[in-house]
Amino acid sequence: MRNLYLITHPEAAHHIDDLVGGWFDSDLTGRGLAHAERIAEALAIRFPGDAAVQVFSSDLLRARRTAEIVAKRLGVDVVVDTDLREKSYGVAGGRPQAWLDERFIPPPAVGERMRHDEGVDGAETKWELAVRAYAALERVIQSEVENQVVVTHGGTATFLIAAWIGMPIEAAGSVSFRFSPGGITLLREDNFFHNRQVAMLNDVGHLT
Template sequence: MRTLYVITHPEATHHVEGVVGGWHDSQLTPAGVRAARSIAQALRAQVPDDAEVELFTSDLQRTLRTAKEVAELIGVKPALDRRLREKSYGEAGGRPQEWLDQRFVPPPAVGERMEHDEGVEGAETKAACAQRIYAAMDEILRSPCEHQVIVTHGGSLTFVVASWIRMPIESAGYASFRAPSGSITTLREDDFFHNRQVVSLGDTRHLDSTEAD
């Protein structure tokens, strides 16, 4: 039995500042750090004490800080992988969200969506983002480890899950697996049928006590 726990980093400075995230290297806010500790505690409660665990994280500061909380509590060293980053918004990264909104060209309802040009210099296409995340997932899943933690971003989660269920990249143009910041998505593969389940998507129950603080 293999279980993946996919974390979307909690509140970061770009959220509260109203600027575009992407590859902009924002930090967790104080509330985000508290949420990261709650995430770590929730995982500690789910993963058996004697289990081998692997931890993979995007290399941006907001995900790395989240991963460090998990690493300290579970006792595992995080492996940094820039392929787990959020989609790049090119020159829009770090600019006010309004700046991007004024220039953004949404994908067509029908037609080419994966290679669609969003109208922002240097921005990744959906295809480019999917390809690197699929590649990272292929490498992660080559390991036989039964408990794996992935710390990534809200936008990246779609391609983590799509890769997990073996959705062909060319079919992912309409895919959207949305989850709140600071959530845990649990994925599981059984040993008999080797079916890949999405056990839970975007669970935030562990954040209830954090929000009350």
């Protein structure tokens, strides 16, 4: 059995300042830090004392700090993977969300969605984000450790799930899962049929 816990980092400064996140390297708020501790406790309850666990994280501060709190509680180190970063919004990163909203060009309902140009200089396409998310997941599952924790971002998490269920990357242009800051998603693979499932999606019960 493989249990992969996908964590979206909790509240960060850009959330409350209404700024574009992406690669803008904002830190957790005080509330975010408290929620990271609750995430760590929620995960610790799920793992027996002798369970082998790995923790992977985006290198961006808000995710890495969350992962460090989780890893400390579980008694392990953090493996940092830059491919677990959020989508880059190019020059919009760190600017007011309203600035991006005025310039953003949404993808078409049909046709090319993955390589669509959103109209913001330096921004990643969905394709570029998906390629690195798929690659990151492939590296994670190369390990034979049964319990794994991946701390990432909302946009990236959608494509990690798409990769997990074997969705061809070319077909991932319309998929979208909604994640809350600090949510826990459980991806599970059995060791007999090797079927993969999304056993829990965006649980936030530990935050209340």
